[in-house]
Amino acid sequence: MVDLRSRTHGPGAMRAVNLVVMAYDDRVVAKTEDEDTLHYLDARVHPGDRRAPGQISLALVSKKDGRSTSGHENSARYSAEQLASIQRAAGDNTASLRDAAGRIVGTVYGVRADLLIHDGAVVLNTKTLAGMELSVGADAEGRDIRAQIVASTRAARRARDAAQAQTPRLVEELALR
Structure with a gap:
C-alpha cells in the first residue's frame, strides 16, 4: 500500500492526489431496486504524481486475498453515484482496460482528489x-498506465534492494575503522 504519511511527504500529503482509478466491468455488485x-x-x-517516486506500491488499498492471482485485493467499495462523479471529473482523461487477449474489461479514469480513511x-x-x-x-514508449505503474514500483523496489544490499558493507566498513 502506498505511504502517504505527512512525515514522508509533508503536510497535506493526502490532498490533491493525482489518481488512476480502474473500474473493471466484472467488479460490480448489483443490488435490489431499493x-x-x-x-x-x-x-x-499516478506514477507521475510527486508522491509516487520511491513507492514500492501505488495502491490505495492492499488486503491479502488468497483468491486473487496477485495474492492481494486492491479494490475499495464505491456507490454508483460515486463512480458517476469520478467519470464526470475525469472527462476525456480515460483509457480502456484490456486483458491479455486485448478484450476491453473496464475503464481507467484519471482524477485528482483528497483522500480519506473509511472502514479501514x-x-x-x-x-x-x-x-x-x-x-x-499510453506514454511516449507506448506503455499503458498499468505498465507505467509496474515500471515505477519496480524501479523503487530495485533502489530499495540495492540500498539494503549496500547496508551490510557500510556497517562492515565502519566496524573496520
Missing part, C-alpha cells in the same frame, strides 16, 4: 474530485 449498486474500484497514485481503507473523497493534467493513456 439498494445502491456497488462498484469495487482499484485506485492508485484509503479512499477518494468524491466531494473533492477534479480533473488532472497527468494522462492515463
